[in-house]
Amino acid sequence: xxxxxxxxxxxxxxxxxxxxxxxxxxxxxxxxxxxxxxxxxxxxxxxxxxxxxxxxxxxxxxxxxxxxxxxxxxxxxxxxxxxxxxxxxxxxxxxxxxxxxxxxxxxxxxxxxxxxxxxxxxxxxxxxxxxxxxxxxxxxxxxxxxxxxxxxxxxxxxxxxxxxxxxxxxxxxxxxxxxxxxxxxxxxxxxxxxxxxxxxxxxxxxxxxxxxxxxxxxxxxxxxxxxxxxxxxxxxxxxxxxxxxxxxxxxxxxxxxxxxxxxxxxxxxxxxxxxxxxxxxxxxxxxxxxxxxxxxxxxxxxxxxxxxxxxx
Amino acid sequence: xxxxxxxxxxxxxxxxxxxxxxxxxxxxxxxxxxxxxxxxxxxxxxxxxxxxxxxxxxxxxxxxxxxxxxxxxxxxxxxxxxxxxxxxxxxxxxxxxxxxxxxxxxxxxxxxxxxxxxxxxxxxxxxxxxxxxxxxxxxxxxxxxxxxxxxxxxxxxxxxxxxxxxxxxxxxxxxxxxxxxxxxxxxxxxxxxxxxxxxxxxxxxxxxxxxxxxxxxxxxxxxxxxxxxxxxxxxxxxxxxxxxxxxxxxxxxxxxxxxxxxxxxxxxxxxxxxxxxxxxxxxxxxxxxxxxxxxxxxxxxxxxxxxxxxxxxxxxxxxxxxxxxxxxxxxxxxxxxxxxxxxxxxxxxxxxxxxxxxxxxxxxxxxxxxxxxxxxxxxxxxxxxxxxxxxxxxxxxxxxxxxxxxxxxxxxxxxxxxxxxxxxxxxxxxxxxxxxxxxxxxxxxxxxxxxxxxxxxxxxxxxxxxxxxxxxxxxxxxxxxxxxxxxxxxxxxxxxxxxxxxxxxxxxxxxxxxxxxxxxxxxxxxxxxxxxxxxxxxxxxxxxxxxxxxxxxxxxxxxxxxxxxxxxxxx
Numbered sequence: 001x002x003x004x005x006x007x008x009x010x011x012x013x014x015x016x017x018x019x020x021x022x023x024x025x026x027x028x029x030x031x032x033x034x035x036x037x038x039x040x041x042x043x044x045x046x047x048x049x050x051x052x053x054x055x056x057x058x059x060x061x062x063x064x065x066x067x068x069x070x071x072x073x074x075x076x077x078x079x080x081x082x083x084x085x086x087x088x089x090x091x092x093x094x095x096x097x098x099x100x101x102x103x104x105x106x107x108x109x110x111x112x113x114x115x116x117x118x119x120x121x122x123x124x125x126x127x128x129x130x131x132x133x134x135x136x137x138x139x140x141x142x143x144x145x146x147x148x149x150x151x152x153x154x155x156x157x158x159x160x161x162x163x164x165x166x167x168x169x170x171x172x173x174x175x176x177x178x179x180x181x182x183x184x185x186x187x188x189x190x191x192x193x194x195x196x197x198x199x200x201x202x203x204x205x206x207x208x209x210x211x212x213x214x215x216x217x218x219x220x221x222x223x224x225x226x227x228x229x230x231x232x233x234x235x236x237x238x239x240x241x242x243x244x245x246x247x248x249x250x251x252x253x254x255x256x257x258x259x260x261x262x263x264x265x266x267x268x269x270x271x272x273x274x275x276x277x278x279x280x281x282x283x284x285x286x287x288x289x290x291x292x293x294x295x296x297x298x299x300x301x302x303x304x305x306x307x308x309x310x311x312x
Numbered sequence: 313x314x315x316x317x318x319x320x321x322x323x324x325x326x327x328x329x330x331x332x333x334x335x336x337x338x339x340x341x342x343x344x345x346x347x348x349x350x351x352x353x354x355x356x357x358x359x360x361x362x363x364x365x366x367x368x369x370x371x372x373x374x375x376x377x378x379x380x381x382x383x384x385x386x387x388x389x390x391x392x393x394x395x396x397x398x399x400x401x402x403x404x405x406x407x408x409x410x411x412x413x414x415x416x417x418x419x420x421x422x423x424x425x426x427x428x429x430x431x432x433x434x435x436x437x438x439x440x441x442x443x444x445x446x447x448x449x450x451x452x453x454x455x456x457x458x459x460x461x462x463x464x465x466x467x468x469x470x471x472x473x474x475x476x477x478x479x480x481x482x483x484x485x486x487x488x489x490x491x492x493x494x495x496x497x498x499x500x501x502x503x504x505x506x507x508x509x510x511x512x513x514x515x516x517x518x519x520x521x522x523x524x525x526x527x528x529x530x531x532x533x534x535x536x537x538x539x540x541x542x543x544x545x546x547x548x549x550x551x552x553x554x555x556x557x558x559x560x561x562x563x564x565x566x567x568x569x570x571x572x573x574x575x576x577x578x579x580x581x582x583x584x585x586x587x588x589x590x591x592x593x594x595x596x597x598x599x600x601x602x603x604x605x606x607x608x609x610x611x612x613x614x615x616x617x618x619x620x621x622x623x624x625x626x627x628x629x630x631x632x633x634x635x636x637x638x639x640x641x642x643x644x645x646x647x648x649x650x651x652x653x654x655x656x657x658x659x660x661x662x663x664x665x666x667x668x669x670x671x672x673x674x675x676x677x678x679x680x681x682x683x684x685x686x687x688x689x690x691x692x693x694x695x696x697x698x699x700x701x702x703x704x705x706x707x708x709x710x711x712x713x714x715x716x717x718x719x720x721x722x723x724x725x726x727x728x729x730x731x732x733x734x735x736x737x738x739x740x741x742x743x744x745x746x747x748x749x750x751x752x753x754x755x756x757x758x759x760x761x762x763x764x765x766x767x768x769x770x771x772x773x774x775x776x777x778x779x780x781x782x783x784x785x786x787x788x789x790x791x792x793x794x795x796x797x798x799x800x801x802x803x804x805x806x807x808x809x810x811x812x813x814x815x816x817x818x819x820x821x822x823x824x825x826x827x828x829x830x831x832x833x834x835x836x837x838x839x840x841x842x843x844x845x846x847x848x849x850x851x852x853x854x855x856x857x858x859x860x861x862x863x864x865x866x867x868x869x870x871x872x873x874x875x876x877x878x879x880x881x882x883x
Contacts, residue, residue, distance in 0.1 A: 125494060
């Protein structure tokens with residue numbers, strides 16, 4: 001059982017990340033504008049959008065049922081649970097039992113499942129196509145995700161995310177080549193999961209009118225916007241916690257926590273920069289051709305597994 | 313144009329027609345040395361059009377109907393064919409429908425390209441095309457009264473808005489799919505189109521099995537307006553407003569139709585200036601489309617960059633005309649504004665800048681990951697379909713046909729410069745996009761050539777009088793393809809009939825075939841690749857589309873609400 005202080009820290013972490021998620025997406029938006037040679041909105045624009053949406057009426061298509069209605073809440077709740085499980089500033093997971101890689105991966109799968117379900121439930125054909133694309137992407141990406149993290153877990157001898165991170169950062173793993181390959185494959189899979197161009201097929205604006213988001217409006221859409229931002233932050237935090245834990249706080253001293261926080265912000269900023277360059281210099285991939293892209297990720301992960309087996 | 317050439321071109325087509333169909337031709341009537349109207353017997357009309365279309369490499373430009381009952385108690389049908397094999401000219405097949413029997417044999421079963429034209433005649437004049445396979449309304453909305461034909465001379469005032477007759481949308485969309493399909497509606501308002509058009513995609517999974525669409529949501533009643541309340545020169549400026557992108561092409565086409573009808577000699581310098589403006593218009597229009605292709609494929613950076621570069625083309629227009637668009641320059645008989653030496657040198661400098669910039673952006677676009685696979689092999693326009701439906705501009709050139717009005721029927725200043733025709737044989741979005749890109753560079757060099765060799769002299773000929781009931785064609789190659797206008801002068805200083813056919817009108821009917829076999833996500837890209845101009849086609853009737861309620865909100869009230877944002881009149 002987690003102690004009260006562990007629980008409070010986890011809760012605090014969840015709420016803070018929830019609060020800064022729009023800042024993160026706002027930052028990406030501002031960067032995108034720069035790449036377009038536009039002035040663009042301020043980084044706080046997403047907060048304004050959310051406030052505006054919260055005041056609007058919540059409309060539903062007549063064909064929609066409870067899955068459509070509850071999806072935003074389920075999505076935010078599940079993501080908050082993940083937030084409480086992931087080590088963000090610290091190296092160890094805030095709540096030990098929850099920070100298991102299998103739990104986290106399947107919690108992400110829950111998010112995906114409900115997201116697609118709502119698309120099918122809305123009765124809109126665009127949302128339906130978006131939903132089926134979302135599920136297809138899941139099938140394509142999850143093997144890479146699981147296999148690459150499995151390599152890391154086998155090397156560290158634990159499935160606890162904090163434990164894997166600790167093992168990797170302290171160098172207590174026997175096969176550096178395997179860790180590197182697994183890390184690359186994992187990062188690749190994470191890029192798919194982020195839903196950024198060229199792989200934003202499920203929410204493709206010009207193709208599918210934002211897929212499952214099509215029919216949402218008002219407060220539900222606001223919740224979804226926050227949730228999408230939070231999901232992106234969490235995927236990055238997941239990547240950092242397992243493969244790039246360097247700099248995070250190993251103890252609960254004020255100094256190391258502050259350093260951990262600063263390092264986390266720097267990592268996010270660097271990744272955001274890379275993301276911005278990549279997503280603004282590509283066209284959207286054809287959905288039909290996506291498996292070709294995702295197979296290479298699985299290839300790298302498998303190679304990592306082979307490296308682990310031979311101990312390179 | 314080319315009124316100075318005296319030898320008649322195209323007599324061979326008439327003798328071919330006489331040989332193939334003896335007794336069909338009643339009379340021939342030359343408007344200009346390369347424009348001839350042949351009157352045929354009504355029952356031989358389909359044969360005559362098909363003979364010229366397939367036998368002599370004719371392409372259908374437009375189908376015009378004219379209510380000539382006050383003149384000779386008939387409705388005139390004019391099938392305008394652009395002859396692009398040997399002896400290039402325009403042959404207009406004319407048949408008279410007696411007012412006592414309001415029907416005519418449909419040409420569509422023999423020449424599919426006539427389908428939109430004949431549907432429109434049915435809507436606007438109430439003449440029934442016997443044998444037309446598609447008898448749905450084309451232009452009129454569902455709630456329009458059955459027996460009111462807007463373009464008949466005795467039908468209605470242009471301000472009349474008849475009360476809606478039905479409150480249901482009863483347009484039948486056609487689905488030729490064999491198996492079971494799901495319907496994906498696209499529009500009337502869709503995120504990637506700035507104008508209303510409603511597409512029904514019949515899909516199986518993500519594959520489009522068939523598609524159907526309806527346009528004409530935004531009628532502006534331009535033809536009726538021109539015929540009932542505008543003078544000849546005012547229509548030149550109205551024609552500018554047919555399109556927000558390529559309006560100048562329409563005003564040149566209109567002005568030259570009147571010039572052809574009355575035999576007005578336009579000064580050579582005016583011709584050259586018109587061509588310079590037309591190329592400027594093509595520049596910014598094609599750059600707009602390249603930007604949109606970027607956007608449709610999710611490459612927003614390219615979209616923004618092309619729009620930034622396009623601003624230079626607008627500056628070019630501003631230099632030459634004083635406005636950001638090439639509007640308000642034409643008059644019948646010439647142009648209103650000369651190109652001075654200083655403007656000439658600044659234009660040349662700007663052209664050089666633009667060339668470098670577009671070159672760089674174009675290279676970036678080609679090197680963008682995923683861009684190639686997104687456009688290659690998508691939206692195939694089969695060559696056979698293209699031949700049957702007479703599409704125009706980059707759409708038909710992308711399928712390998714060398715059709716370009718600038719070369720086929722050199723008008724304005726194009727006779728004095730070398731124009732390249734760019735064609736592609738991919739038949740897909742990629743070849744259409746590449747053609748547009750190549751045409752940007754061609755336009756730049758054409759502007760240079762024209763500025764270097766502009767003849768001196770006057771820019772306007774005002775030495776002519778209007779004569780009643782003269783008619784002729786005017787044509788231009790707009791960025792989207794051939795624009796064609798058929799005008800007939802009246803006896804009251806107004807046009808008796810003005811038929812204005814925008815290039816996109818000729819391209820819509822083939823879209824259905826281009827959509828088949830692709831995925832839903834490619835649909836906006838394919839629609840975008842014909843570079844559609846929705847409203848340009850919608851120019852005929854004033855329509856009140858407010859169906860739900862009979863209460864009409866006055867325009868002033870809407871305007872007030874826009875300003876003050878209080879007391880919504882819609883509540």
